[in-house]
Amino acid sequence: MIYMIGVSKDVPLNIRQKLSFTKSRLMDALLSIKLYVEGCVILSTCNRTEIYVEGDNKVDEIIDILGFRDFKDTFFYKEERECIEHLLNVACGFYSNILGEEQILGQVRDALIVSEELKVISGTLKRLFDVAISCGKEFRFKSSLYKYPVSSSSIVIDYCRKNGVKRYMLIGYGDVNRLTAKYILSNEFDILYIAVRDVEKVNIEDKRVVAINFKDKAQYIRDVEGIICATSAPHTVLRRDELKDFRGYIFDLAVPRDVEDVKDLVDVVYFDIDTVTSINDRNVEMRRRIMEENRYIIQKYRDEFINYIKIRGLSDVIRKLQKSSDNVYKKRLKRYINKYPDSDFKTLEILFKSTSDAYVNRAIEVLKQELIEGRGEECLRIVEKIFMI
Template identity: 50%
Template structure:
């Protein structure tokens, strides 16, 4: 049974970060979960942690196993939900199209879901059901964004952070981290007027931006350059705080903490002249295009429903896959028996007559059996339903 353990929508950041799975540990946890599940995919972003898995067991004991493997506090179980079967399918399709994002219609989630699926593929933790589900979801997300033209009004935590800083007249920035979120933030900063952008990373070679105003520095050099900027956008995958009160200059500063777990320590929030936006505060900022995106998404909801039905139909067919295999085996028996006869008599004078006899014999093998079944069902009083099926199978050949 396909299942999902995730965090409820109204869970606060302080609790969410206790469930976060650091990106570089996703593969390790995915493989560990595979020991108790048939299939598993782990999605972990700044706003969600979701474990998709396929397992025979679907009770509380199974949930407890997942908590234990991930090192989650079982006392926080009430902050999570446990979906099964169709609930999971609908949820993932909504997620990949941005319906369930804190920032409605945000354009990062599709890439994040795709990345989680690729990690599972590389770890060999998906094969049939979850593989098909995530392939369908990614296709759904792409079609939804293309046909709804949401890409023309992109929004993300990065774009909101940069737009908010522009409202404050900020032109001197520092980026901590250059993953997907950091790259988006850099893109938005570069698209408008700014004086300087420091990008602090562990490996400066990963940044390839040719602009004299952009200074790529090693992560350890960030502190000595704080005094030269007015805004810090932090989006690392560190499991600990990287922006500390003791390291910040005594000056007005705006800090956006887009990471989960948080990059900015609590003491920074109480500093004079320092304004800190965590990911929840950023997500709550009502950007000017929110209503427009919402209307467009509702208009294109039919795309999501189409892909939900497509996957559910595939599941129904899979439930009879064993019988389909058996039918093919029966067909092989019929033709192989007659092919053997043909091989033994292929040198006879009248090959056309032999072919006619063999073809008729093949036809009779199925027609005679259908007639026998129809007679049996007539005696039971259910010949009408039986005849409908027989017509679908045989009358198409007319």
């Protein structure tokens, strides 16, 4: 059985950050869950924590393993068809706080890669995630969502631009802030400081962009009007005392939060990931309409995967049919050779086997089609009688 348990984007941020995973904790969790199931994948982002599983229902055990017992009521559960549809919708951006945002597809891919590297993935789960990634790619291509950019980065920089911000600092330079940097560079600005632990990772050729060592960031904060934080640290990285001379906007795009509580600081306007995504964007309604028009793509991939699951259940029957085919042609060939011993054995074997296989292969194709169309049980009963398997 395939199922998932998850914490949705609608759960308050202060709860979501307690249920999120750092990379090392995520790997430990996967290895622990695998002891109880056939395969598992954890999708952990700033908006959601979702655990996908193939195996027996071990929901209570998984929640206990993760130490989430006190938050059990915040989880939702889906299995089989609903689980499949949920992941496909996630990969296409339907369930993102920022409708149709593109980063989720990369996060789905990264979640799969981690499970593959740890060897905790099952064949069916791998197939499901591969299908979800293909679905997300086709959905975005046919929807042309790039024409209507919406992401936390685009919302933040659009907001800053409208409020006259031209001096920026990025804290962290992962996927989110790389995208943020692109939006800053595409607009008018005076200076962009990028605070990282390894300044060599920043290779932007623009004299207005300055890579600074993470530990030196406090020296530059007074010189900026907008700070965007997006690290993967399990703790806060921007302290209140570092902001005593700061006047401007802080956008905390991380889960768990990167910034200490600064809401009471005078002249500091603070946004967490939830308040960022609540800012209205002119492209949202256009995206929603286009995405709904292309929902048929999700339905196509869903049906293809469900058919794969159904046909996979025929593996034992197919093996029996193939064995029956071998037995039939070998018996017939033996009788013929006994009667005509001077015959060309190899040529006859090819002829007898190909004839027998042709009928069995046709039976298999019909059985698959009938199963997909909901008449599998009756067809299977007939095939078993004909081939005596």
